[in-house]
Each structure stands twice: as C-alpha cells, then as structure tokens.
Amino acid sequence: MQNKNKNFNIPNTLTVLRMVLVIPFMACYLNGYVKTAVIILVIAGLTDALDGFVARHFNQFTELGQMLDPISDKLTQAAVAISLAVRHPVLLPFLMIFVVKECIMLTAGGVLLKKGKRPCAAKWYGKLATVLFYITFVTIIVMDMFEFYHEGTAVVLLVVTAAFMIFALVMYAREFFRILKSTEPEDQIDIAEMMDKKKRLKKE
Template identity: 40%
Template sequence: MFTVPNILSFLRLALVPVFLVLILRGDDALALLVLVISSVTDYLDGVIARRFHQITRLGQLLDPAADRLFIFAALVGLAAREILPWWLLAAIVGRDVMLLVVGVVLANHGYGPLPVHHLGKVATFCLFYALPIIMIAHAFPVTAPVAVPVGFAFALWGAFLYWWAGGVYLREAARVSRLH
C-alpha cells in the first residue's frame, strides 16, 4: 500500500483542496504552481510504478481519482468565478456520474471497473491542458488573446471526447453485463 507511486497519488489528492481554494481566491499563479506539482507527481507515479513493478490495485484507483478531482476542482473553481460556463461543468460531471452508475451496475454483475480506454485518456489529456491554459490567461492577462481560444478549444474537444469515451464504456459495460 505504501509504495512510492501510491504516496505520490496521496500527495496529489491532498493538493486538490489547496488547488481549489487558490482558484476560488483568484490566486491563479499559485494554483498553476500546485497544478504543475500535481502533474509532475502524476507523471512520476506512473513511471515509477511501471519501472519498479509497483503497480497496485490501490494505485490504479487513486491515480484516476486524483485526475478527476483536479479536473472537477478546476471546473468548479473556474465556473464559480464565471470564467467557464456552468453547462461545461455539468457536461463533464454528468459523464462521470453516468460512469459511476455503470460501475455500480457492473459491480452488481460481479465485474470490476472497465479498463481505461485510450479515448478516455485523450479526453482527460485535453481537459488537463484546457483548464491550465485558461488559468494562464487569467494569471498572465497578456496571454489571454491566445490562451483563451486555445484553452476553450481544448475544453470543448475534451468534453466531446469525454462523452464519446463514455459511450464506449457504456457499450462495453452492456456487453460485459450480458455475459455474466
């Protein structure tokens, strides 16, 4: 349980509320710093887990949980400050709620979580870039003419891919539940 990758994931989870408070206070530069630290530890936990064969079930649950919580914290913080539209938050959270329900259905059929699909990873990648780019525009206003449209392009593409991946997971869950 206390492998280096898991400790890094716990650190990322502990940084989520710090990140949210900084965003809500409008301390975008500090929030970006916390996000960079989180991103580096996210990268390192994956590399270390694979390199030193420290992949654990706990780590497989913590890593995506930390990713989702950072995305959620950024969405909530930016929407609360009226930087992002609330419908974007609803679209992304709605997909996660749908997958939570799918997970419960799968568990009731005796099947664990579905493996991560590459489309879901690309969607998360888009959102991981979108939100910091939008934050950069507010931390450093001189970048806004480029950062805002690029950030929103990544955000919209990420939300679209997020739902597309959700459809793939839903189809796979239906297939698996019929087999059991």
Template identity: 35%
Template sequence: MMLKYIPNILTTFRIILVPVYLAVFFFSAHNNMFYALLIFLLAGFTDVADGIIARKYGFITKFGTLVDPLADKLMLIAVLFSLTIKKLIPLPVLSIVIIKETIMIIGAAFLYNKNKIAISADKFGKIATVVFYIAVIAVVIKLPYAAYIMALAIFMTILALINYAIKFKMIIK
C-alpha cells in the first residue's frame, strides 16, 4: 500500500525544497523574496501534513522520525542564512540556531547509535518552529515588530533545547 509512504515522500520533498528555496531567493530575476517565502510556506505545509497523516493513520516510521526533523532544520537554517546574507536578520540569530541544531543532531545521533532511540518532536520544538515561521514572515513582509517576534523565536528555540537536554539526560541515565 503506497499510502503509508506519503509522510516520508512529503519529508523527502521538503528536503528537495531547500535548494529550490535558496535558488529562488538568491537567483530570481527580480530578487523577489515573495516566491522564496511561498516555497518556505509550502515546506511548512508539508511538515504539518506529513505529521498529521503519519499520526492519524499510524504511518510513523524510523525514517520519518529521524529525517523529518532534519528536513525542518535544513529549511530553517537555509532561510535564516539567506535572511542573514541579505542583512534582514542579525548574524547572532543564525548562529544561535546553528549551535542549537548541531547540539540536537549530535545528541540524536548519539541516542540512536547507543540505544536505537529517536526522540520525536515535542510541544516546545513545535512551538519554536511555528514562532520561527511567523518571525520569518514578519521579517520578509517588514512588520514593525518583526525583531521582537524573532527574539521570541530565539527564546523558544533555547527553551526547546533545554527541554531536549532534560529528555536526553533522562534517557542516558
């Protein structure tokens, strides 16, 4: 039954969208961020869709559990990188996210190699992701309080990392 592969196909599609996003962002004829933003939002939609489908129909796989967060991290870092290059957000935002995501990838790899365990996304990570999406939209459309929304996104991502570290410590005991 092919339906069980839909979440993994959506996750793979989201990974493919990363270089597409970067190409559109940096190489569009009019340097139009609108189309890049649409690609970013499409990636967000596929993230939500694959999660709903996987949980509702029990199509949760090890591939999805491991690769889905990686797809999210790649897209978020690509978007923050592009916004940093265009000087729409400060370098520390990108740096904090890269450090946090690197720590989480190393921790996830350690847990999977040692215990064959993959920690799935929790409410803190999901909230941080949603706030980052809102922050990116706010920055691109130049909302007056975009910097505050981005600061909230950074706060939420640090909170998600702390929560992950607590879970990590409980598992490795």
C-alpha cells in the first residue's frame, strides 16, 4: 500500500498545483486583472520553493516528482513569457531564447529516454535561473500593475535572466553528455519495466 501511494505526497501536490495555476494566471493577466495575476504568480513561486524544501526535509523524493518539477517550472515560465510578450512585443527576443532553450532541453530528455538513460533532474543552476525568472517577471508585472512600466528596466532584467538561462543550458548540456556516456546504474532507466511495475502495483 505504501509503494502504491508514494507519489501522492505534499511536494508532488504542490508541483501539480503550480501547473494548474498557469491557466488562471494567463486568463487574469491577458484580461487586465494584473493584481490578481501577480498574486497567482507569487503563489506559484512559493510552491516552487516549498516542494523542494518539503521533499528534502521529509524525505519525500519520488521519480514522478523529479520529472514533474522541471516540467512545471517550464510550463509556468512559458505562460508568463508568452503573456508578457503579448502585452509588450519588445520582450519577444527573450521569449525566443526561452523557446530555443526549452526545445533543446526537451529534445535532450527524449534522446536520453530513447537511449535508456534517466533524464537529468533539476539542478541548482536551473533553480537559480527559475528564481531570477520569477523576480524579473514579477517586477515587470508589478510595473504593469502600478502603471509605471519602464522598457529600459525591463530589458536590463531580461538580459540578466537570459544570461543565467544560457548558463543553465550549458551546465545541463554537460550533464546530458555525462549521462549519455555513463554506465552507472543510477543513470539507467527501463521504461517498459517501470510501466509493468506500475501495472502490477495497481492490481495489488
């Protein structure tokens, strides 16, 4: 029973909540309810910090959580970047950097799975880029909220965030090639075996 329900824990619930919050954030921000959108984004940022804290301190790590956490981060980032680019077209170049980075990482993850390798879990540099992302975009959204949007400030913040995103991409690329060449058991994954195990657990 414990193995069957191990994925239903607080960190995974917070991660799923962060994914769900994408919908009301975009709806509020694009329809002019900026204050409400800011509150939703702050809540999403808190869930991002809390899920890792709870997982570490209460030993609630799961493979599902390790896969969902970066997906949730990227989904939230994409929603914010797209929403801001719609309102401020000058931000489109940053959006393109974000899209290229995420496409590369998604492709890399698919390659590792195809090779029977475990995709890289979220690392500190990825988390740092995420924190900077939230700081930058919350700042821009707050400027929208109080109607003192300054394009120069927005561009500077975006350049700094983009630099850290590129740094994270380079570091993840190093990890990708390490895992690709690795023969260590912890870097291997058998999708078919995992699916069979889940089916057996459901039947128990």
